[in-house]
Amino acid sequence: MEHFLKIDRTEILKRFKPMDKFTHKGIQGHALIIGGSYGKAGSVCLASKACLKSGAGLVTAYIPKCSYAIVQTAVPEVMVITDDYMEHIVSIHFSILPQAIGIGIGMGQHPDTQHAFFNFIKMNKIRLVIDADGLNILSQNKEWLGLLPEKTILTPHLKELERLIGAWDSPEDRMEKVKLFSAQFNVIVVIKGAHTQIVDKTMVYENTTGNQSLATAGSGDVLTGIITGLSAQDYSPIDAAILGVYLHGLAADIALPETGYHSFIASDCIAFLGKAFLSLEYI
Template sequence: MLEIISGTAVKKLDTDFIAEKGITSHRLMENAAQAFCDWFESNYHRNDKVGIFCGPGNNGGDGLAIGRLLWRKGYDVIVFLLGEEGKVSADCRLNRELLPDKLPAISMSADDIAHMEFDLDVVIDAILGVGVNRPLGGDFLGMITKLNALTHVSRVAVDIPTGVPSDECLEGDAFKADITVSFQYPKFSLMFPEHAGYVGILHVVSIGIGNKFMRQFSQNKFYLQLKDVVSRHLNFSRFAHKGDFGRVLLVGGSYGSIGAIRMCAEASLRTGSGLAACLVPTCGVQVLQVGLPEVQVISSNSDRSLSLAYPKEGLDRYDAAGIGPGMGTTADAKEFLLDFIKTFKGPKVLDADAINILAQDKEMQEYLGEEDVLTPHVKEFERLVGGCQNHKQRLAKAREYSRQYGCVLVLKGAHTCISFPDGTQYFNSSGNKHMATGGAGDVLTGMITSFLGQGYGVKNAVLCGVYQHGLAGEIASEDKRRGTIASDIIKAIPKSYLALDVD
């Protein structure tokens, strides 16, 4: 699994790798350029006009090597050089010298930046890299402003968009990439929603640095990818019966909000639960028995919301529970939640209104434990912990909350962050913007609950649930785009197993 390390450690990481392998820093730069070009070839045509904007540091050196390699592969390439000649790094200078004579290379002055017009199909940003530690200014800001104003071009950032710091939140402006191709590991700041408009779609390409070198700089932050999930899935024999696939209880719903718990239950079944039961107020019984006949339905003996009158006998027959979707935050719901948390002893997922109730009652949070999973979106999370100035602070608070209460916290969003009580955090790579639709969170609750019920253990259940939820969303939106709804994600869950090649 890929480590996410500090941008300040990059120089030491590169130095250690170079020394161990007995190669030069220029050779490592060539590896990075080749990895970028391999990706580029599979995404862009040779008749595209490609402009590569190169700064004076090693990020510019990467860009120059990329330009040389793409030109040799037959791409229509032009290189633009920025920065003072006396401040060019050694490897960047070498790559300037290695540019073929016939490859157009233009040195850009401030006046050139202000007046030059660019006729390009693809803009590759290799101006400044992970060393940025202050807002852009001068010629660099002028060039970025010019590039951001171009229309009808595809923008690709090399490693990190110029101007975006690797570990902090952006101040000022930065290159607005459609795609960022990051080398070896994603930089921490690329996980921040504040930077979404600058990062675009993130791709991570290997340049040959193994985990052995990454671990010495570990911050216990990891990037969750498809290959990390497949091995975490359980295998079941042909003799397995529905009991082996787990019995789960989905709890929630209130008058006018039964759909949430219905979607949660259907997602659980599609994820593989052997048996799913729903505990709902009486207003939801008929809805579920007609709309989702595969689930058992238990009434809490209250017409409009969950109440303390729910049947408690037999709760121990369920392997896991998911609670919260659509349940409301009435006084009855609050009493119910506290009683359920105390009564149900198995692993459980708390979502939506269950989290909103917890936020109102700090004492109730003391009942959380290592088998409990909270799945808040950003607003729900800030109700729990208070306001946050930025996402970096939010992630720090998520880690601290998980440690304090000994539970797992899934902070939902692009690159959903999963915090474990031991301080580790995992950032998800699957999913897309088309999943930003009502009910998608209820689907996630059902999926994680299902994996808990199947006996995955808390860590594997959460990692598999979060990744596969995003994967199902990608599959569902392939032919629907912004028309994707939560029910489409549920329908795509079986296809996600096919994509993972998990039986």
């Protein structure tokens, strides 16, 4: 049985669902983005905006109080819930019922934040995407991995991955370790990098879009937002990961003639996301 698949346009069109002409924001999915800390409000702005631009009908950001004015000003379409504390998250409580949650971007690793993260994952049953400091906290508390909902999507770059699974001797060794990790905890692992790979137990999907311009601050935050937004729209976790990675890379490819490699920034990925979607719908 084949356990490897290259993700190209043909494979994406098998998974992509055009938006129904009679839909409305109430049925397009509500996504929650949890993160931010003093000096890192931008990560939540990027993730939240990307989440909206992926088609989610509603997006709420859960942030510390210091980020309130920044997020409300930078992304007026996003709703905000603030933590009780000013500079970092110390508890995670909300009354909304989102369809998907993205957590960890810009969150920091303060002991209070780690405690809040533990209490959150202990109770949470909602679809989850974990990135950045969420991954770093898990790597310090690996016994918490068993608390994650099945098919939680983890989006590490190579350094974050090493903290989670340990060092490897070769790319082949790394992949075997990721497969074992995915199977043990029933999670989907998005290994970010040149030719991003998505691992679901023994199955490996390799992306075919993207270029070196994505090696820029905030690029991962944008990806987290896109995948969370697609998850909220009721894509299966694996399809949300595959489609999110493909669109993220495709937006960077479409932007390239205008931005070049050096001048591309994460906000450009969001700006060109519409053209990436259009290429699936009308060409």
